[in-house]
Amino acid sequence: MLNRHARGFFTALFSPVARWLLKIGVSPDAVTVVGTLGVVVGALVFYPLGQLFWGTLFITAFIFSDVIDGIMARMQHRGGRWGNFLDSTLDRVADGALFAGVAVWFFTGGANPPIAIAAVVCLVLGMVVSYARAKAEALGFHANVGIAERAERLVSVLVVTGLTGLGLPTVVLFVTLCLLATASLVTVVQRIMTVHRQSLEEPDGTASERAA
Numbered sequence: 001m002l003n004r005h006a007r008g009f010f011t012a013l014f015s016p017v018a019r020w021l022l023k024i025g026v027s028p029d030a031v032t033v034v035g036t037l038g039v040v041v042g043a044l045v046f047y048p049l050g051q052l053f054w055g056t057l058f059i060t061a062f063i064f065s066d067v068i069d070g071i072m073a074r075m076q077h078r079g080g081r082w083g084n085f086l087d088s089t090l091d092r093v094a095d096g097a098l099f100a101g102v103a104v105w106f107f108t109g110g111a112n113p114p115i116a117i118a119a120v121v122c123l124v125l126g127m128v129v130s131y132a133r134a135k136a137e138a139l140g141f142h143a144n145v146g147i148a149e150r151a152e153r154l155v156s157v158l159v160v161t162g163l164t165g166l167g168l169p170t171v172v173l174f175v176t177l178c179l180l181a182t183a184s185l186v187t188v189v190q191r192i193m194t195v196h197r198q199s200l201e202e203p204d205g206t207a208s209e210r211a212a
């Protein structure tokens, strides 16, 4: 949902940066890779050290690369299958690192296994949400539906984790992660149902012909 409603705003916000990066010879792929590395460092270095606030700021500085790389590609009138693949694949790396970093801290120094377990559940369900869409699209269906797409998952965990680093009671993060896990599960069901509905509308054979 955020993706659709906020895309215009963030495109306008980051287009000058995208244009400048292209001007100095940076490629969209480089932005995708460096942005992912930045998120991974923030999540797997700062968070396990208990630096939830500074880690969130560090991650946030890099996570918007996922917006910028596409803007750059469109400015170059690119946007091919390779970029699509790289962007989506590295999104999973960033998402996995983010929730893993939260889990590591709360399994260790943060001494709060319920939060750590909730973070792992969110990690797994988030991957299933994205895989369902990828598999659907590979079979000629669409499945970019659901109440917990990537932007929603990222905003919710980053804002609350960041605020937890500023002293917000940890129970808020636990409740947030439980709600996010529930929303992610609902999104998986939504995507399964939307693909099932399409499969009933398009008898087997047509979708596989398109996917072939």
Ligand SMILES: CCCCCCCC/C=C\CCCCCCCC(=O)OC[C@H](COP(=O)(O)OP(=O)(O)OC[C@H]1O[C@@H](n2ccc(N)nc2=O)[C@H](O)[C@@H]1O)OC(=O)CCCCCCC/C=C\CCCCCCCC
Pocket: 002, 003, 004, 006, 007, 008, 010, 011, 028, 029, 030, 032, 053, 056, 057, 060, 063, 064, 066, 067, 068, 069, 070, 071, 073, 074, 078, 079, 080, 081, 082, 083, 084, 085, 086, 087, 150, 151, 154, 155, 158, 159, 162, 163, 166
């Ligand atoms: C005070 C306490 C600390 C709190 C600090 C602040 C916390 C953090 C707050 C917010 C940060 C979270 C932001 C989440 C970012 C979301 C990233 C995301 O999901 O982006 C989604 C899209 C981009 O999607 P995608 O990658 O699919 O599209 P692209 O445009 O990249 O196109 C892909 C195609 O491009 C081609 N291509 C790509 C790459 C490549 N290398 N080559 C290519 O060719 C190819 O064809 C690809 O197919 O982004 C959007 O859609 C924009 C919407 C993003 C939504 C952001 C939501 C943030 C909103 C509010 C934040 C609230 C903060 C409040 C803080 C208050 C704290 C109390």
Ligand SMILES: O=P([O-])([O-])O[C@@H]1[C@@H](O)[C@H](O)[C@@H](O)[C@H](O)[C@@H]1O
Pocket: 066, 087, 088, 091, 092, 126, 129, 130, 133, 134, 148, 149, 150, 151
């Ligand atoms: O919202 P979601 O389906 O979990 O995840 C999305 C992927 O399905 C999509 O392939 C990618 O381009 C988006 O950037 C986002 O990562």
Ligand SMILES: [Mg+2]
Pocket: 065, 066, 067, 068, 069, 070, 087
């Ligand atoms: Mg992107």
Ligand SMILES: [Mg+2]
Pocket: 066, 087, 088, 091
């Ligand atoms: Mg992406």
